[in-house]
Amino acid sequence: xxxxxxxxxxxxxxxxxxxxxxxxxxxxxxxxxxxxxxxxxxxxxxxxxxxxxxxxxxxxxxxxxxxxxxxxxxxxxxxxxxxxxxxxxxxxxxxxxxxxxxxxxxxxxxxxxxxxxxxxxxxxxxxxxxxxxxxxxxxxxxxxxxxxxxxxxxxxxxxxxxxxxxxxxxxxxxxxxxxxxxxxxxxxxxxxxxxxxxxxxxxxxxxxxxxxxxxxxxxxxxxxxxxxxxxxxxxx
Numbered sequence: 001x002x003x004x005x006x007x008x009x010x011x012x013x014x015x016x017x018x019x020x021x022x023x024x025x026x027x028x029x030x031x032x033x034x035x036x037x038x039x040x041x042x043x044x045x046x047x048x049x050x051x052x053x054x055x056x057x058x059x060x061x062x063x064x065x066x067x068x069x070x071x072x073x074x075x076x077x078x079x080x081x082x083x084x085x086x087x088x089x090x091x092x093x094x095x096x097x098x099x100x101x102x103x104x105x106x107x108x109x110x111x112x113x114x115x116x117x118x119x120x121x122x123x124x125x126x127x128x129x130x131x132x133x134x135x136x137x138x139x140x141x142x143x144x145x146x147x148x149x150x151x152x153x154x155x156x157x158x159x160x161x162x163x164x165x166x167x168x169x170x171x172x173x174x175x176x177x178x179x180x181x182x183x184x185x186x187x188x189x190x191x192x193x194x195x196x197x198x199x200x201x202x203x204x205x206x207x208x209x210x211x212x213x214x215x216x217x218x219x220x221x222x223x224x225x226x227x228x229x230x231x232x233x234x235x236x
Contacts, residue, residue, distance in 0.1 A: 006081050009038055020056045020157055025093050035093035040086045056157035057087040063133050063156035071124035073154040098140035110227040113205050117151050124153045125194050134160045134190045138197035139179035160190050178214045199235040
């Protein structure tokens with residue numbers, strides 16, 4: 001990539017690569033060097049996944065443009081860069097996600113988790129759901145943690161937007177196991193998929209288990225999840 005992107009942003013270092021996009025740290029030359037994140041959606045040279053990457057960009061962009069909330073990441077700008085031939089999103093740069101944050105931090109039980117992260121995450125999800133947008137890929141890597149300790153939901157690339165009627169490529173198979181439910185999303189219970197994912201995120205935050213499979217989730221939930229009985233019942 002060139003050092004200056006879109007005649008405005010100066011790249012800093014190597015990107016963080018994901019399944020459908022790469023995220024670069026950059027400075028905004030128009031805003032006194034403010035740090036931003038540039039999310040560049042990948043190009044599929046074979047054409048096999050072109051529709052998938054293009055659809056992921058459209059969903060991410062549409063969701064973030066319509067969701068302005070304290071606990072959802074801001075969208076500064078978006079578009080198509082002719083020089084690189086890639087779609088992009090511009091967002092604030094936030095150094096840590098929840099997965100990396102947990103490496104050096106822990107919670108003092110359910111009440112601590114709920115007040116600091118659980119409630120804000122649910123408020124962000126509820127806000128999105130009220131606007132008919134389901135995330136469908138809630139996991140620690142898609143929850144950013146600001147320097148002040150607040151969560152920001154990000155990566156709505158496989159979200160389902162009920163008001164988005166334009167036909168496109170289905171992305172229902174692109175969730176992240178074991179944070180997304182094992183059942184296929186046929187559209188009947190889309191909203192509850194985020195509820196399931198929240199319970200698994202809570203489990204990850206309040207236990208030392210490394211959750212790789214659905215069996216890990218169920219065994220840990222039933223044997224090592226120390227939360228009040230009424231909370232256990234709700235999450236169960």
